[in-house]
Amino acid sequence: MPDAPGLELLRGEIELDHPGAVLATSFDRDQPALIVNPAQILDVLRWLRDTPGQRYAFLSSLHVADYLPAAPRFAVHYELLNRDRVERIRIKAMLADPAADDGASGQSPRTDALARPQDSAPTLPTIDSCVELFPTAEFQEREAFDFFGVVFQGHPDLTRILLPDDYVGWPQRRDFPVGGEPVTFTYNERNYG
């Protein structure tokens, strides 16, 4: 793992090529993380994958976490792995919830500007898909869309993967109640439904 000074050096190098791409760094529990401007996520991922001496070429995991009540609320996590140096680094892209009430959630102007208008789903948080860079992300981005409603622009087939296609809602969000799903029995459905 890059240590805390190494992480700052890495940030400096990325900033040289992509100014403004890295918003912050964090080094917590021996795990380094870069918090990245979601609009430049592909630039950073490509830089980390292709720059000689970095070669974070393996995407271990892509998942989303919901930090409610913090704002911006969602974060897409990219767990990158450099297999030569055996180093992991986490890239986080924070996404605001466009459906949230502007006054109440206290969004910063920066995140507002990033929530680009969408034709298909104007109320969902949006980020560029990294399937082109890491084909392994295909299923994982579909899973993130399925459970959090994060739209990955440019994904070849962004449909629900584990839940039924006609499911309504984003169940892994923190404001979706546990047990919010009524159990339907065909017997009850037929006789009383």
Next chain:
Amino acid sequence: MAERLLTEDRTTELMTVNIGPHHPATHGVLRLIVDLEGEIVRDLKPVIGYVHTGIEKSCEDKSYWKVIPFVERMDYVSYFFQMEAYCGAVERLIGLEIPPRAKYLRTLFLELNRIHSHLVWLGTTALDLGAISMLWYCFRERDRILDLFEMATGQRMHTRYFQVGGVIEDIPLGFEAKCRSFAEDMPVRVGQYEALLDRNEVFLQRTKGIGIVSRERLLELGVTGPLLRAAGEPWDLRKTFDYLAYPEMDFNIPVGTVGDNYDRYRVRVAEMVESARIVEQCLDALPEGPFIADDRKYVLPPRSELSTSMESLIHHFKLVTEGFRVDPGEVYYAIESPRGELGCFVLADGSAKPSRVHFRDPSFVNLQAFKDMALDSYVADMICSLGMLDPILGGVDR
């Protein structure tokens, strides 16, 4: 001959066939939509989610220690690995060091579980290829492992043996001898399996040169574990990352050369022998001392203290009712499961319940390589490739 048949000009139409979701050859509730041109697979789409039970969501409603039995039921064949990924992630969140004996015991049970998982794979996959007797031989040895689990933990499957801080109980008297005799027998048994399969003309023809995917493509697709090693990439988290007692263990990483289904079989079979070696080394070097950390804020006090110490009683009550709180933070912890990189991401928000538990399941990611493995092969070879992929649908769907 297959080459000539595949390039032959055909006038047959494409036919879309649905396989599953409830078919014995899909090793679980997996549905495949396959475009066939005659007998040859031209396109393929796996449809998953039939056993999705929302385990990750349910975990958010449970205190940290109650999550352990939940995550065991994701990948129901390698439950010890699920526990280790989760418990290890929580231990890293709270900065809890586990005692050496617990490290060795965990390593011991993980490797027994790896053998168990590979035996289930070998039995069922050989069954798909018509080698029915393999199933009985593999399940005979598997039963000895389950007996060992039952002896140490009280349960044959889903043992809830690993705890945050160590393991719940020490191994009982007589376990060591029984385990040692199993570890000694296992390489002999593996030799018998090889004698049954390695000179079996049907098995060889069904596996050699089938389902080849290059190592570069596998890495792009994020494939890990025996599938990647069969393509010649010696990548094993047990060697590369420092966790549990693996740095002290002497074992080899079997790799293949071609990356076909035969190599996948060879790699897994060789891994069973290596795992048996690790089990023996764990028993040889098992350190004395406590089997669980002595931190009353996270670990239940010994039962005997409850009737004599008021303080222990209070700790016990607090841990059982509310559970322990974890300072805000997030951790990703990955281990080498029988199917590849099993990662667990835990997000703590300061309360006694995790705010997010996510598993990077190797079956889920590896399944993306299935299309590459099965494309332009016969339907029968697709079934063989699926078996060699070894997906556990409980882990895929979670």
